[in-house]
Amino acid sequence: MARRPYVSRVRVQAALETHAAILDAARTLFAEQGYARTSVAAVAERAGVAVNTVYTSVGGKPALIRALGEDGAADEVTREVLDQVSRLTDGREILRVTAHGTGEVTRRQATTLKVLLDNRTSDPAVADAAALAVRRYRASLGRIAARLADLAVLRDDIDRTRAEEILWFYFGTSAWNAVRELGWSWETAADWLTTQSSSALLEPPPHRPPAPS
Template sequence: MANTTIICGAKRISVTYIVGMTQRAYTSPLRAQAAEQTRRAILNAAKALFAEQGYGRTSVAAVAAAAGVALNTVYTSVGAKPALILAMAREAAEDEQVERTVQQAADTADGREILHLTATNTSEMCGRYAETLTALLDARNNDDDVAAASDYAMRRYRQYLDIIADRLVDVDAVRPGIDRSRVRDIFWYYFGASSWATIRDLQWSLEEAASWLTNQAAEALLTTTVR
């Protein structure tokens, strides 16, 4: 803190000020909320268009128009098309329900319950991210950006499935002769993205699919398969 004197006409004015004080940056909660809502509208528009028209045939301008924002807003809020598809992939791969499924599996020692939790929760996620799944799987063999986003999402998803598969092994629910690596592969076979893509193409209900996958995985893995 310091004092200084300012001479204003015939008057002397003493002013006290704080040395080294800088103005703090202020972020408005309302502004941050509005920015997130804009970002969400952009991603939702991109999901719908990429799934319906295909990644390659969708322009950033079309995404902006569908989201009701200016073209430049898409670039400043999310980015160009590679950033859009990656943001979609990250959103799906990092959904909180994945962590909850892992925790739920860790809380039970019942092998069939572990399979049921996996089937039910992954079916809900695949329903919620159906457009993202369609966009990633349909274009990953034709576009390097989509392939990179798809690889990220699938790698993260498989890591979580591996954790749940390991739990099945650790509670001794797996029949003899099936090692940990094979259990992980069987989990990916039944609950991986390609399985859910096939179910999408068959137009099964998610509830029907979850029940069927639970039964099939139980037959393949468990020491007992009582339903």
């Protein structure tokens, strides 16, 4: 029987830490200097590794920017939100969780989003990475739209596709940028977006006549 190759956990952990350090360095430099003006050598110096290590761990600049986009799209908060949504049955609560979750992801990934959005017209690699991040973000919102549709809580004139579009309108990057530019706190913005998206997407609660006096 052939022996399995030995894999050192220490080496694996060191490789993961090196990979993370390189991405952190690239994220910082791309935000500070712009994608076009940042070299792989500068990323290596900031990360404290050899230039060749950047290439073997991640790749050149196109690979770095793509990895940043993938890293942002794979934020663990997104997974937690989707897990919660899959177990919830109340439409407004689903939208509340979505609002606070997308706000948290936007806050955590602010630098990556800035890099992608500010540099996407300067290089096709950045444009591709930004498009990938948007597709994955919208795919997550699509799963939330599907959950709302499955629960039959959407307004009669809204199907799953339109629900995904409305979720993108209220919880996409442009929406979060707009409310933050107004100076609103994350909590205030999330509560407002919950209320507005609920009105746009959900069937209104049944009217209850006032209780007799």
